[in-house]
Amino acid sequence: METEFTPWLSLFGGILIGTASVLLMGLRGRILGATGILSGFFMPESSTDWAWRAFLLAGMFTGPVAYMLLTGSWAALDVPTPMNLLVIGGVLVGLGASLGGGCTSGHGVCGMARLSPRSIVATLTFMAFTGLTVFVIRHLMGA
């Protein structure tokens, strides 16, 4: 399925993502990594460590709603994956990103911006494996 090339919208979205990452560091001294924030929400270390995660997540959830209010329509959401593979892939994403200590936001943006060697290795690794997986599914298995 083709999707439209959107360089300006994507660049603007990326600038907002970066802005949020800088603001969270400036306000709370935390890495804006979706994996760490979500797992810390479900497995909190203390009650004071929990509240900021809950409010940050609530803000994230209202992102697509704000988009709808601003533009008058929901953002495109095309899911080409069947439900059983969404479950398997979801478990792999949660398991892998937790073991690897972060995902696209934590390692890919915040860690890379700090030039952290762990984040650079993690980002190159998951990008390579994502590309490989997409190639196998689309071109070798023909899905």
Added chain:
Amino acid sequence: MRLVATYFVGLVFGLGITISGMSNPAKVINFFDVAGTWDPSLAFVMGGALIVTFIGYRLVFRAKAPICEPQFYVPNRRDIDAKLVGGSAIFGVGWGITGFCPGGAVPAIGTGDYRVLTFAASMVAGMFLARWLTRAYGRIKFSAQPAE
């Protein structure tokens, strides 16, 4: 007040993810499908986010502490271990299968779409599995060598 500010940080992130296309799996998968229906948009997401964060962090770290906390909570490990590489590889396979990464999927929960909710619930289950595995086997497999 601090929590309200934190809420708005989340809103900026969620809006950015939505506008950028990171919460649309078809677009994400097309970024990686160089041999097929390639859509290079996500390079612009990554580029925009990295430039802003790279410069912004350097300004923020001039301060001794963040505004609402006594210190910065920044990871300082530099060692590359099997857990980092193996975990990232597993994450990549899952991202390739679904087109959802955690940062893309979490804001999309706000749409209430049942496919996003299914993915998100499975992802949280995977996080609990990681915690359990680390606790059960961590001392043997992962912490055999002391972290520097």
